[in-house]
Amino acid sequence: MRLSNLFGSTLREIPAEAQMTSHQLLLRAGMIRQVATGIYAYLPLGWRVLHKIEDILRDEMNAVGGQEMRMPSAQPAELWQETGRYSEAGPVLASFRDRAQRELVLGITHEEVVTYLARREIHSYRQLPFVVYQIQTKFRDEPRSRGGLIRAREFTMKDAYSFHVDQADLDGYYPRMYRAYESSFRRCGVEAVAVEANPGLMGGAASHEFMALNDGGEDTLILCDQCGYAANAESAVTRREEKPGDSERPLEEVATPGTTTIEDVASFLGITPRQTLKAIFYVAEGKLAFVVIRGDLEVNETKLASLLKVSDLRLAEQQEVEEAGIVAGYASPIDQAGKVKVVADESVNWGSNFVAGANKAGYHLCNVNHPRDFEVDVLGDIAAVQDGDPCLRCGGRLQAARGIELGHIFKLGTRYSELMGATFLDKAGQTRPLVMGCYGIGIGRLMAAVVEQCHDDHGIVWPLSVAPYHFHLIVLGDEAKIVDTAESLYHSLQSKGCEILYDDRNESAGVKFNDADLIGIPFRLTVGSRSLRAGGVEIKRRDAEEDEIVSLQGLEEKVPALVSRST
RNA sequence: CGGGGCGUAGCGCAGCCAGGUAGCGCACUUGUAUGGGGUACAAGUGGUCGGAGGUUCAAAUCCUCUCGCCCCGACCA
Numbered sequence: 001m002r003l004s005n006l007f008g009s010t011l012r013e014i015p016a017e018a019q020m021t022s023h024q025l026l027l028r029a030g031m032i033r034q035v036a037t038g039i040y041a042y043l044p045l046g047w048r049v050l051h052k053i054e055d056i057l058r059d060e061m062n063a064v065g066g067q068e069m070r071m072p073s074a075q076p077a078e079l080w081q082e083t084g085r086y087s088e089a090g091p092v093l094a095s096f097r098d099r100a101q102r103e104l105v106l107g108i109t110h111e112e113v114v115t116y117l118a119r120r121e122i123h124s125y126r127q128l129p130f131v132v133y134q135i136q137t138k139f140r141d142e143p144r145s146r147g148g149l150i151r152a153r154e155f156t157m158k159d160a161y162s163f164h165v166d167q168a169d170l171d172g173y174y175p176r177m178y179r180a181y182e183s184s185f186r187r188c189g190v191e192a193v194a195v196e197a198n199p200g201l202m203g204g205a206a207s208h209e210f211m212a213l214n215d216g217g218e219d220t221l222i223l224c225d226q227c228g229y230a231a232n233a234e235s236a237v238t239r240r241e242e243k244p245g246d247s248e249r250p251l252e253e254v255a256t257p258g259t260t261t262i263e264d265v266a267s268f269l270g271i272t273p274r275q276t277l278k279a280i281f282y283v284a285e286g287k288l289a290f291v292v293i294r295g296d297l298e299v300n301e302t303k304l305a306s307l308l309k310v311s312d313l314r315l316a317e318q319q320e321v322e323e324a325g326i327v328a329g330y331a332s333p334i335d336q337a338g339k340v341k342v343v344a345d346e347s348v349n350w351g352s353n354f355v356a357g358a359n360k361a362g363y364h365l366c367n368v369n370h371p372r373d374f375e376v377d378v379l380g381d382i383a384a385v386q387d388g389d390p391c392l393r394c395g396g397r398l399q400a401a402r403g404i405e406l407g408h409i410f411k412l413g414t415r416y417s418e419l420m421g422a423t424f425l426d427k428a429g430q431t432r433p434l435v436m437g438c439y440g441i442g443i444g445r446l447m448a449a450v451v452e453q454c455h456d457d458h459g460i461v462w463p464l465s466v467a468p469y470h471f472h473l474i475v476l477g478d479e480a481k482i483v484d485t486a487e488s489l490y491h492s493l494q495s496k497g498c499e500i501l502y503d504d505r506n507e508s509a510g511v512k513f514n515d516a517d518l519i520g521i522p523f524r525l526t527v528g529s530r531s532l533r534a535g536g537v538e539i540k541r542r543d544a545e546e547d548e549i550v551s552l553q554g555l556e557e558k559v560p561a562l563v564s565r566s567t
Numbered sequence: 568c569g570g571g572g573c574g575u576a577g578c579g580c581a582g583c584c585a586g587g588u589a590g591c592g593c594a595c596u597u598g599u600a601u602g603g604g605g606u607a608c609a610a611g612u613g614g615u616c617g618g619a620g621g622u623u624c625a626a627a628u629c630c631u632c633u634c635g636c637c638c639c640g641a642c643c644a
Contacts, residue, residue, distance in 0.1 A: 012593060012605070013579045017637055037636065085644090092643075109644055143568080143642050151643085199644090218643085314641080408644075440644080477602055510604035517604090530603060538603090 001044075001469070003503040003515075008033070008043030010515050020216050022451035023148025025460050029519045031468075038145025038153030040444070045519065048468040050156065053443055053450075054135050056187045056465065057158045060180045064173075066133040066160055071113045073137055077103035079112040083419045088311060094141045106139040111416045111438060114161045118434055119422035125165050128424065128434075129173065133160035135443065147216065149448035150404060160439040165426060170411055170435050174206075177439050181210050181407050184441065189463025190449050192406055195221055196231040198302050199410055207410040210441075211403030212449040221403045222385045226396030234302040237381065238389040238398060246352050249367040256364045260329030262295040265364060269355060272296070277348060277356040277368060279331035281316035284308050288316055288324050290340045292333045292376070293383060294347035294354070300384035307380040308343065332359040333374040344376040345383050404449050407441040460520030461543050469501040470563050472521035474512045476528030486527040489537065489552065498559055517542070523562060525555070 008030035017034065018024040026032045031046030042050055058068060077095060080086035086093065086105070095105040107113065114132065122128065138157045145151050160177070164170040178194065185192035190212050197209040209232055211221055222236035223229070231237070259265045262273045276295030281288060282304065289308065293299055305313040321328050324340055333356060336342050348354075348370040356368040370376070387400035417423065417433040426432050447466070454461045464470065471493060475486035490502045501521060503512050509528075516524050526538040526547075537555050540547035550558060 009577095009594090011578060015578070016573080016580095019638070034636090089644080090642090111644090138644095140644080144638095144640090146638080405643095410644090438644095474603090479602095508604085508606055509602070510606075513604045515605085526603075528603060 001501050003501060004505045006030075006044060006501075008045060010518050018148060020147040020150060020448075020452070021455060022150065022448040025451050025455055025518070026148060026448065029460055032149065034148075038142060038151070040149065040152055040154070045468045046447070049447055049450075049462070049466055050443060052466040052468075053188055053446055054156075054158070057135070057184055057441060057443070060184045060187075061131075061133045061158070061160055064131065064176045064180045066131045068134065069132050070134050070136060071107070071110050071117070073107050073139065074104045075107050075113055077105050079116055079420075080105055083112055083115075083416060085112070092140045092142060094139055107136075108138055108140045109157075109438075109440070110134070110136075110159055111161070111412070111436075112420070115416040115420045115422045115434075115436070118163055118417070119420060122163065122422070122424050122434065125424055125426045129162060129164045129169055131160060131162040131173075133158060133439075146218075147448070149444040150216070151218065152444060155445065156443040158441045158443055162437040162439070164435040164437070165424070165432070167411075167413065167435055170413075170437050174409070174411055174437055177409055177437070178208065181409060181439070181441070185210060185212075185406060185446075188446060188450055188466050190406070190446065190453055192449075193221070193223070193230055193403070195223075195403075196235060197408065198232060198235040198306070207408060209405050210407040210409075212406050212453065213401055214404045214449065214452050215402050216452070217402040217404040219403050219405055221401045222389075222398050223401055224391040224394060224396050224398050227391060227394035229391050229393050229398075231385075233385060233400065234300065236385040236398070237392050238383075238385045239392045239395060240346065240381075241350055241390075248369045248372060249353050251368065251373060252366040253358055253363055254366055255362060256330075257362045259364070265355060266295065269364075269366075271355065275351070275353070275355060277333065277354045279326075279333065279357060281321045281326070281331075283314050283316045283320060284310040284341075285312045288320060288340050290326070290331070290333060290336050290342045291344070291382070292342065292348055292356075292374075293345040294350065297345065297347055298384040298386070299345070299382055303380075303384075304343065304382045307378060307382055327357070327359050327361050330357040330359060330361055330363060332357040332365060332368075333376070334359070334365065334368065335374070337375040337377075341378070342374070342376045343378045343380075343382070344370065346379060346381055347383055348376070348379075404445065404452070405442075406446050406449055407439070409439040410437060412436040412438055455520070458514070459518035462520045462522060464522045464563075467520070467522050469499040469521050471498055471500040471523045471525055472516045472519065473500055473502045473525045474509075474516060474527070475502075475504055476509050476512070476526065476530075478506070479529065482527055482529060482532065485532065485537075485552070489525070489527060489555070492556060493559060496556070496559060498563060 010030050011028045014024050015027050018027055032040045035041050093105050095103055097103055135158050139154050142153050145153050192210045192212050194208050194210050197207045199207045220233035222231050222233050256268055259268045262276055262278050266273050273295035277292050278295045280291045352369050353367040355364050355366050358365045389398045391398050414433040422434045423431045451460050493500050522542050524540045531538045534549040536549055536551040538547050538549055
């Protein structure tokens with residue numbers, strides 16, 4: 001490809017809209033352009049990168065038995081009503097009506113469609129197991145997109161679905177996919193860590209997310225560097241400290257004027273937040289919940305939602321709290337039984353003689369003890385794991401880190417097949433639901449993650465495996481000898497199957513070098529009067545400081561070895 | 568959906584407070600020189616100032632509404 005003819009140009013300045021490094025560099029290098037919020041066009045260079053990644057994923061999916069196919073992005077709303085996700089998904093599921101007024105949705109994922117297809121095609125255990133996958137465009141009308149390709153509304157996803165006769169077969173297959181994911185990210189040049197995750201809207205028993213460690217990432221991870229425990233903070237657990245408290249003392253009311261936060265109360269009374277109980281109010285599927293947790297801990301809303309078995313959970317408005325007769329800032333779990341649902345974190349049992357609200361403005365109660373003084377309707381682990389907490393497995397120190405979710409794999413089980421009636425006859429002639437797994441990778445996001453991890457001050461440093469081209473050929477000067485050499489090198493390398501971007505523009509050396517650094521192709525070849533005098537072509541790796549001169553002949557002999565490392 | 572910010576040439580911005588016929592840098596076009604890290608000089612092209620309405624003799628500037636974009640939060644398959 002001649003740079004003089006390439007559609008899409010580099011930008012000298014950082015577009016004002018871009019905050020994240022990958023977003024800035026992908027825009028500046030002429031890889032992507034935004035068309036609307038969270039909706040991007042891939043320009044030719046970026047499209048080539050996307051293709052390289054797709055091909056790696058295809059290779060990995062094929063290796064674990066995947067069959068590539070393609071499902072539609074426009075899907076009948078009825079399929080989503082069958083599983084209940086039509087309403088569960090909410091506004092992220094964009095929909096429109098066709099000319100016959102039939103409602104269609106834009107697929108945010110494809111469990112419904114693939115299960116619909118399996119229901120039609122699969123009748124016997126003899127057809128199982130099988131794995132299908134596709135590389136396809138999803139549209140999720142996100143409440144907020146951000147970071148360029150990190151969180152887009154329209155994006156390319158590789159989604160795979162496996163179907164099994166029973167859970168044991170799924171359990172046997174799942175680790176193969178897990179390893180294929182590890183391999184996929186490694187081959188793309190991204191360091192990713194697998195963490196235990198919360199299945200969320202997808203449902204199912206187990207899931208793992210593959211996260212690229214990144215300070216700008218959207219998820220918080222909890223990692224143990226001693227035993228390797230790794231989990232999304234949403235579902236992370238920590239070792240409980242079930243230390244017995246002091247002997248229980250009688251309840252005592254104390255005046256604590258103007259102290260509505262845990263910090264205020266603790267410093268007013270000269271105690272630590274650990275000796276207090278705090279109250280937080282949620283509305284879970286329309287009903288107020290009084291949540292109690294030790295004052296030094298935070299509520300993990302994902303854990304709370306799954307403990308309460310609700311999908312809709314939000315913090316209560318002050319007005320809703322007051323209407324329930326609760327005094328905000330001085331709320332007490334005592335005497336709430338029967339009035340409002342009381343949910344407590346296990347930490348209410350990890351100590352004694354706590355300070356809690358008196359449910360009276362300006363007063364707190366000392367020596368509050370569970371269960372002596374208050375009852376709870378639901379007790380469980382709803383505490384957020386914090387940096388420095390002890391690891392559940394080994395007692396080591398857990399560390400919090402930020403990450404970008406690149407992929408997510410799920411053991412779905414029979415959730416979709418049961419709801420949609422996707423069954424088969426087993427050996428004994430029994431009708432049974434298909435057991436499913438699903439496995440997704442956000443490809444654009446993966447591309448952005450590569451850039452997040454592979455760049456320097458000058459631009460992108462593509463790993464060879466996903467680089468848009470292998471060689472970036474620069475010609476300096478317009479003397480016939482120089483141009484002829486560059487041209488013939490361009491043609492001969494191409495004829496050897498090399499992917500080469502040829503900067504044949506009439507630009508100064510500085511402009512060409514800077515663009516080459518920005519675009520980030522692994523090998524830079526320079527032909528100029530200086531290189532010819534030195535005996536040939538200058539070759540420089542994008543990730544190295546030094547360059548070397550090789551003869552034209554020598555270069556052509558060297559090329560196959562350079563490129564063969566691309567996977 | 569809540570909070571904050573921004574829309575002026577392809578990109579980055581000034582001008583707005585104190586209304587008076589729109590500017591800078593880069594990019595782009597042409598020419599000359601230059602030719603190994605964003606080269607120099609010269610001459611040019613390009614904007615109904617996001618949109619609509621209002622105030623005014625006069626609106627990029629003041630007022631109202633609206634659309635778009637970014638960031639934080641809520642949300643997140």
